[in-house]
Amino acid sequence: MNLGLRYDLPSPYTEIRNRQTLWIPGRQSTIMPSAPPGLLYPGDAGVPAGLIPTFKKGFAPRVGLAWDPTGSSKWLVTSAYGVFYEPYYTGQGGPLQSPISAPPDLQTEQISLRPPPTPPLNFQDPYNGNPPGPGTFATPLTNLTLTPNLPLPYSQDWDLNIQRSLGPDLLLEVGYVGTKGTKLPRFIEGNPTTYIPGIDPTTNQPYSTTDNADQRRLYSGCTLSPSSPPCTYSSTGLIAGIANSSYNALETSLKKRFSHGLSFLASYTLSKSIDDASSFNMAGSAAKPVAGENDLAQNPFDLAAEHGRSLFDARHRFVLSYQWSLPFWRHPQGWYQQALGNWQVNGITTLMSGTPFTVFDSNDVSQQGGAPEITGFSANRPNLVAGQNPNSGPQSANSWVNASAFARITPDPNSAVQQFGTAGRNIAEGPGYANWDFSAFKNIPITESKQFQFRAEFFNVLNHTNFRLPDSDISSPTFNHILAAQPAREIQLALKFLF
Numbered sequence: 001m002n003l004g005l006r007y008d009l010p011s012p013y014t015e016i017r018n019r020q021t022l023w024i025p026g027r028q029s030t031i032m033p034s035a036p037p038g039l040l041y042p043g044d045a046g047v048p049a050g051l052i053p054t055f056k057k058g059f060a061p062r063v064g065l066a067w068d069p070t071g072s073s074k075w076l077v078t079s080a081y082g083v084f085y086e087p088y089y090t091g092q093g094g095p096l097q098s099p100i101s102a103p104p105d106l107q108t109e110q111i112s113l114r115p116p117p118t119p120p121l122n123f124q125d126p127y128n129g130n131p132p133g134p135g136t137f138a139t140p141l142t143n144l145t146l147t148p149n150l151p152l153p154y155s156q157d158w159d160l161n162i163q164r165s166l167g168p169d170l171l172l173e174v175g176y177v178g179t180k181g182t183k184l185p186r187f188i189e190g191n192p193t194t195y196i197p198g199i200d201p202t203t204n205q206p207y208s209t210t211d212n213a214d215q216r217r218l219y220s221g222c223t224l225s226p227s228s229p230p231c232t233y234s235s236t237g238l239i240a241g242i243a244n245s246s247y248n249a250l251e252t253s254l255k256k257r258f259s260h261g262l263s264f265l266a267s268y269t270l271s272k273s274i275d276d277a278s279s280f281n282m283a284g285s286a287a288k289p290v291a292g293e294n295d296l297a298q299n300p301f302d303l304a305a306e307h308g309r310s311l312f313d314a315r316h317r318f319v320l321s322y323q324w325s326l327p328f329w330r331h332p333q334g335w336y337q338q339a340l341g342n343w344q345v346n347g348i349t350t351l352m353s354g355t356p357f358t359v360f361d362s363n364d365v366s367q368q369g370g371a372p373e374i375t376g377f378s379a380n381r382p383n384l385v386a387g388q389n390p391n392s393g394p395q396s397a398n399s400w401v402n403a404s405a406f407a408r409i410t411p412d413p414n415s416a417v418q419q420f421g422t423a424g425r426n427i428a429e430g431p432g433y434a435n436w437d438f439s440a441f442k443n444i445p446i447t448e449s450k451q452f453q454f455r456a457e458f459f460n461v462l463n464h465t466n467f468r469l470p471d472s473d474i475s476s477p478t479f480n481h482i483l484a485a486q487p488a489r490e491i492q493l494a495l496k497f498l499f
Contacts, residue, residue: 298381
């Protein structure tokens, strides 16, 4: 048995000139009095240089156990548990680069194209020769920062394994592995819109549209009233430590150590992984999602609805890898023995069930508005039709899931509540995966210390078609169609000189 205790004292990132901001609606900065209410800077009351408090309770215990129950060295039981902290992920050095929101030094302004601006927008000179002066704030601000008390994320890992020796070179192992992630970072919309039902009798237009989302945000500083001042804030993305995850797996393996010219490892995993968000700025502001996964929740007021299968959750996975030095003509004499001897074959065979994806709607049917600092595509989802199984579809390239299980939402301005789809996150399952990579090596001795090695490598040797995920945008004309596949067979020949 071994016991351990690790202590982590991570320090949040700082900026040499304190050009970082927090966002706390209603508070006025004393460090920069000209800033709009809500923007706070290091030095303001309760705002440290790193924006968030330093976590000082990072104690991480570890325990491990190994037990031979029979004393014969044929059985071994091992178990372990540990707590593991992650450094603050505030974006610096990662895909975000947190200073993207450091107004007025570095800021992002949203420009609406509807209705068309006057004068017309010129991307080469968007301010028509009059850019905002230094120290001014371009409004409405699109903000990206941290929640004021972003916690330190951590995971708990545990396992229990039983090993049985089946001779001098064969080992069977069966085990259980579990992991729980807590206080994991995810994006949230910190300035969501409120929904106003009905139609404006003066304009005959709905009160709630995508175009007036900023006027309906909680802390935008403006309203739908014609006499309202201009909006101060648009969307505000916040990194919040509120997500959780769990992984549980049965892991089995049979391993043969190299002897008599042969070694192999066969492993099978039965697992399930669930979480609230599988990605953290995976696609950034790209307009094309990865498996429908969105860093933004469909309903900013109901984050619990995002709980579902992880993006990478594959229920079954089998892998066989091997190396075999062919036993004939290892000391060749004639020319044919020279050609056919001293070969080694290797291979990796992988069989895996499909991973999930989310069916979404690229149209803003909820009239929630966009969040370009978080994602470049909509987080809206369709309704799930009662009694229909989304995974009972034809599972062909032209129609993968059961399309009848999903129903697009038709925006109804008179709906008493904001319209969010009932289909869950990652409830559809994509194609499985089967692949066999094979290679053959031949060593050709030249001298005692020098030799040539010929290598023939075949990737996807059977040329099996492994489909990628189907188009999961229900508003797309190619919805439910598979438009791409994994690479076909590839053959690689090489000659190496070893010395």
